[in-house]
Amino acid sequence: MQPFGCGSEEHVRVVREIELPSPPDEVWQALTDPERLEEWFATEVELDAEPGGRGVFRWSNGEERHAVVEEVVPERRFAFVWGEEGDPSSAEGSRRVSIELEEIDAGTRVTVTEAPTAGWGTALALHALLQSACVGA
């Protein structure tokens, strides 16, 4: 896999991958169940893990993010748009997060992709930067 998706349409993104020694159903629960999310992700979590469902994440430092769920394929794929303020579906500065789960011998491979939603100035600057990073790729 090329870093930053050189040569693809989606240049602007951060991708992280991790292999976890737990089966996909456990990982899925940890990622989508508000009570479990409060154990590792944020201090307070409200989440309706269904397409169109809303989510609110609060941290003890006062940080807060609002999310709208876009895609739910149990044990496979969870995608949402989130942002710091306003309606994340339309607010400037919103980012799309997609989390892919893949069953592997050792457990589950989780791939997280976060990308600014269209219309964000920084996103376009990033796009340009990453194209420049793709020179010769």
Place this chain on the structure above:
Amino acid sequence: MSARSDSAGQVFSALADPQRRVVVELLAARGSATGTELAAELPVTRQAVAKHLGALARAGLVESARAGRETRYRLTPGPLAEALDWMVSVGAEWDERLARLRGYLKAEG
């Protein structure tokens, strides 16, 4: 079109040219350079380098300062630095979260 997306459009088109991207890379590596110094490292004329620097300056990516008889160019801290900061901080956030997820699942399992 907003002023903001318009300037991003300029960044795009300025960096669409491969030689301009090399100019940006050279400036990033050196901190600053004159047109003559850049031309010495590129298979193009001093005039072509000046054109590229002009396009990059119009897009807000490069600024110039006169030092005696020469003009030195450097990258502006604006758009590119902002982009890099974004990537670094979002990447670090996920590194941290995924490490906590691993710890949580380990404790549960």
